[in-house]
Amino acid sequence: MPDEPKNTADQFTYDAIVIGSGISGGWAAKELCEQGLKTLVLERGRDVQHIKDYPTATMDPWEFKHRGEMTKSFLKENPLISRAAGYGEDDAHFFVKDKDHPYIQEKPFDWIRGYQVGGKSLTWGRACQRWSKYEFENPARFGYGIEWPIGYDDVAPWYSHVEKFIGVCGNKDGIEAMPDGEFLQPFDMNAVQEHISKKIKENYPDRHLVHARWAHITKPEQIHIDQGRVKCMARNLCMRGCPFGGYFSSVSSTLPWAKKTGNLTIRPFSVVHSVIYDEKLGKATGVKVIDTNTKQEFTYKARVIFMNASALNTNLILLNSKSTRFPNGLGNDNGLLGKYIAFQNYRASVTADMDGFLDRYYFGRNPTELILANYRNLHKQETDYKGGFTTFMGAYRNRGPKETVDGEIGGTYKDSLTEPGGWSAYMYLQGETIPKASNHVRLSPDKKDQWGIPLLITSVEYDDNDERMIQDFLTQTADMFEKAGCTNIQKHENKQAPGLDIHEMGGVRMGKDPKTSMLNQWNQLHLCKNVFVTDGACMATTGNQSPSILYMALTARAATYAVGEFKKGNL
Numbered sequence: 108m109p110d111e112p113k114n115t116a117d118q119f120t121y122d123a124i125v126i127g128s129g130i131s132g133g134w135a136a137k138e139l140c141e142q143g144l145k146t147l148v149l150e151r152g153r154d155v156q157h158i159k160d161y162p163t164a165t166m167d168p169w170e171f172k173h174r175g176e177m178t179k180s181f182l183k184e185n186p187l188i189s190r191a192a193g194y195g196e197d198d199a200h201f202f203v204k205d206k207d208h209p210y211i212q213e214k215p216f217d218w219i220r221g222y223q224v225g226g227k228s229l230t231w232g233r234a235c236q237r238w239s240k241y242e243f244e245n246p247a248r249f250g251y252g253i254e255w256p257i258g259y260d261d262v263a264p265w266y267s268h269v270e271k272f273i274g275v276c277g278n279k280d281g282i283e284a285m286p287d288g289e290f291l292q293p294f295d296m297n298a299v300q301e302h303i304s305k306k307i308k309e310n311y312p313d314r315h316l317v318h319a320r321w322a323h324i325t326k327p328e329q330i331h332i333d334q335g336r337v338k339c340m341a342r343n344l345c346m347r348g349c350p351f352g353g354y355f356s357s358v359s360s361t362l363p364w365a366k367k368t369g370n371l372t373i374r375p376f377s378v379v380h381s382v383i384y385d386e387k388l389g390k391a392t393g394v395k396v397i398d399t400n401t402k403q404e405f406t407y408k409a410r411v412i413f414m415n416a417s418a419l420n421t422n423l424i425l426l427n428s429k430s431t432r433f434p435n436g437l438g439n440d441n442g443l444l445g446k447y448i449a450f451q452n453y454r455a456s457v458t459a460d461m462d463g464f465l466d467r468y469y470f471g472r473n474p475t476e477l478i479l480a481n482y483r484n485l486h487k488q489e490t491d492y493k494g495g496f497t498t499f500m501g502a503y504r505n506r507g508p509k510e511t512v513d514g515e516i517g518g519t520y521k522d523s524l525t526e527p528g529g530w531s532a533y534m535y536l537q538g539e540t541i542p543k544a545s546n547h548v549r550l551s552p553d554k555k556d557q558w559g560i561p562l563l564i565t566s567v568e569y570d571d572n573d574e575r576m577i578q579d580f581l582t583q584t585a586d587m588f589e590k591a592g593c594t595n596i597q598k599h600e601n602k603q604a605p606g607l608d609i610h611e612m613g614g615v616r617m618g619k620d621p622k623t624s625m626l627n628q629w630n631q632l633h634l635c636k637n638v639f640v641t642d643g644a645c646m647a648t649t650g651n652q653s654p655s656i657l658y659m660a661l662t663a664r665a666a667t668y669a670v671g672e673f674k675k676g677n678l
Contacts, residue, residue, distance in 0.1 A: 119406065119407050120409070121145045122139075122146065122410060122673065123144045123146045123409050123410070124147045124393065124394055124407055124412050124413070125146060125148045125149070125413045126379050126394065126413065126415055126421075126424065127226060128148050128415075129225065129642075130227070130642075130658060131415040131662045132150075132413070132416075132642075133225075133361035134357075134658075134662040135413040135415055135639075135641065136357075137365045138663050138666035138667060138670070139365075139670065140368040142666075142670040143670070144670060146365070146372070147409065148371065148374070149374055149379055149394070150224050150374070151222050152223035152224065152226075152375060153222075153223050153224070153375055154224050155224045155229070155348075157358045157359045157363065160348070161347060162200070163197045163348075164344065164347045174196075175195045175196045176195065177195065177199070185204055186205065187205045188202050188205055191219045191609070192232075198346040198347050202220070202230070203220040208220060211565070212565055213565060214566050215568075216605050217603070217605070217607045218419060218565065218611075219607065219609045224358060224373060225356055225357050225358035225362070226357070228358065229346070229356050229358060231356075231655055232653065233321050233322040233345065234321060234478075234653035235275045235321060236497070236653055236656075237286045237287075237320075237657075238259065238652050238657055239285060239481075239652075240258060241283075241495075242648070242650035243257070245484065245485075245495075249484065249493060251493040252542055252647060253616070253619075253623055253648075254619055255617065255618075256618055256624075261628075261664075263286070265661070265664045266288055266289075267288060267289050268660070269659045270290070270656070271289050273322050273659070274322065274327070274355060275290055275320050275321065275322055275656075276290060276291040276292060276320070276321050276323050277321065278317060278318040280318075282317065284482070284495075285317075285480040290320065291328070292325050293318040293325065293475070294341070295473075297468075297469040297503075299464055300500070300502045303316065303500070303502065303532060303591045303593075304477065306591035307591065311482075314587075316477055316478070317480070318477060319476055321475045322354050322355040322656075323474060324353055325339060334360050336352030336353070336360065337351045337353065341472055341473055342472055343471075343474040374396075377397075377405075378396065378398075378560065379394050379395070379424050380394075380396065380427065380558070380559075380560055381394065382414075382424065382425065383406065384428065384430045384432060384437060384635065386431060390635060390636065390678075391437070391635055391638050393406055393408035393412075394409075394412065399558070410673060411669050411678055412637060412638045413669075414615075414638065414640040414644065416642065417611075417642055417643065417644075418614060418643035419563060419565070421640060421643075421644040422563070422614040423548070423550070423561075425438070425439070425444055425615060426439075426548075427560060427561060438625060438638070440634060441625075443544075443616070443623070443624070444615060444625060445547050445548045445549050448542070448547055449540050449541070449546065449648070450540055450605045450606065450610055450649065451537050451540060451608045451649055452496070452536060452539070452569070453536060454577055454601055454603055455535065455536040455538075455598075456533060456535035457534050457585050457598050457599065458531065458532070458533045458597045458599065459531065459588040459593035459594065459597070460595040461502065461531065461594070462529070462530075463530075464530055465529070468527065469504075476499045476500060476501045477501065478497060478499055478500065481651045481652075490576075492576045493539075494538065494541065494651065495538075495539055496536055496576060496580055497537040497538075497651045497652055498534050498535070498536065498537070498580070500532070501532065502530060502531065502532040502533075504527040504528060504530055504531075505527070505528035505531055506524060506527070507523050507524045507526070534588075536577065536580045537608075537652075537653070538576050538577075539648070539649050540649055546567045546568065546613075547566055548564060548614060549563075549564050549566070550564070551563070551564055567605045567606070567611075610649070612644070612649050614644050616644075617630065617646070617647050618647055624647070625640070626645055636672075636677075637678040639666075641661050641665050642658055642662075645661065
């Protein structure tokens with residue numbers, strides 16, 4: 108059962124409060140608790156406990172009423188969430204239904220949310236590439252973002268700290284656009300992946316198709332065994348919740364670790380209304396919480412507050428944290444809170460077939476893909492668009508023979524399905540986008556949710572820079588497939604709205620200058636030093652690598668700093 112504090116003043120007071128229990132919230136809890144702070148984690152959704160609350164984890168396809176698909180009536184009622192990657196009958200319980208948590212789309216934006224203890228760490232993609240120095244430096248260097256207050260060297264030891272604990276598989280490749288880390292052995296490439304990687308290297312010396320880095324334990328080390336986790340079984344059913352703890356989630360890793368310290372309290376069903384600011388003390392003193400079921404209000408107090416509600420909800424809470432001192436939201440003297448929302452561009456992909464290799468197959472259901480590290484605009488501005496992109500790549504054998512069996516019915520056709528068909532391959536884009544003040548979120552002045560909190564308005568869109576990047580990706584990727592000997596090369600542009608990438612960032616960005624940013628180099632609000640923001644809201648730019656492990660590293664770094672300041676009496 109979740110921890111339920113009794114209604115007394117002492118038991119409503121903690122050293123630290125963490126808002127959100129997902130990837131970054133779990134890390135905040137772990138670091139704060141390990142270093143001695145009595146910590147309350149607030150989660151707006153239900154409780155989820157490792158193994159016990161993974162109801163579909165070991166089910167076979169035929170055990171699902173609709174064989175994993177959603178009904179037409181469900182799809183009609185949930186046009187937004189049903190578009191999410193990996194969403195289906197087997198993991199729908201880890202996502203938010205459209206009607207339950209409304210928001211206002213001024214421009215199309217698909218806001219994918221998972222409200223439960225563990226948040227979206229239960230359903231994330233698990234890619235863990237480190238940012239390179241170029242992702243920190245190039246936005247200011249090439250004029251499409253503000254200067255970051257930190258660089259790669261500031262974060263590198265914290266990347267290592269996180270990688271060792273969560274378990275990241277990969278290979279040390281010595282690629283400047285994708286730094287090496289603390290890796291477990293990777294999964295093997297299959298024959299077609301090996302072939303395409305080799306051909307790309309032969310034809311493009313500056314392009315590297317290699318093992319991506321993934322939060323999967325391939326060979327457990329003692330720290331993983333101590334967490335009660337074992338190796339990934341290559342089932343590729345990760346989004347159902349992994350009973351083996353083979354991939355990292357806060358439910359299987361950081362939260363239980365924090366719990367063992369005796370310093371952790373978790374309160375689910377707790378919607379955070381706002382952060383409370385004390386005018387006389389000049390700092391935050393706690394948070395206002397509404398019980399999701401009873402609508403009862405509570406106030407929890409703490410000297411340190413970590414915002415980890417995920418990017419847009421963190422923006423919403425801070426915008427709603429109004430006081431005489433901060434009438435436009437906590438710390439928002441410069442009016443930038445909620446602005447410079449950005450995301451990553453997933454709109455393009457290329458597919459192809461590969462002849463031959465029919466004597467080769469692969470073992471299990473490899474849950475990882477390869478990655479083609481960014482090769483655009485690293486050392487100089489060389490394209491007609493700003494930023495760069497990462498490319499993910501996979502190859503697989505189709506079901507049944509490559510040649511069509513006459514009639515596609517009867518015994519011959521049925522027998523043909525027992526043999527694997529030919530090989531196919533794919534690559535898809537993960538592109539950097541430019542943060543712009545016009546891309547923003549704000550509170551509705553008159554519409555509220557079921558707890559009386561203003562609805563969030565999203566006003567976010569693509570621009571011409573994104574369109575030019577898409578075209579370059581499609582051209583370059585098709586050319587690489589052609590040089591690798593692929594056939595039937597097809598370019599795809601899905602036209603999806605922002606948000607489906609589930610990598611929304613910004614709104615409470617870091618920076619050196621309080622006039623142009625909300626947070627300093629330690630992820631503290633410039634104007635309210637005991638409030639830290641370490642989820643995606645803190646990002647000054649998006650980079651092209653997957654961001655989740657950077658959130659974890661920034662959180663561990665900020666939490667250690669916060670504990671030091673707490674013990675000095677500065678917070």
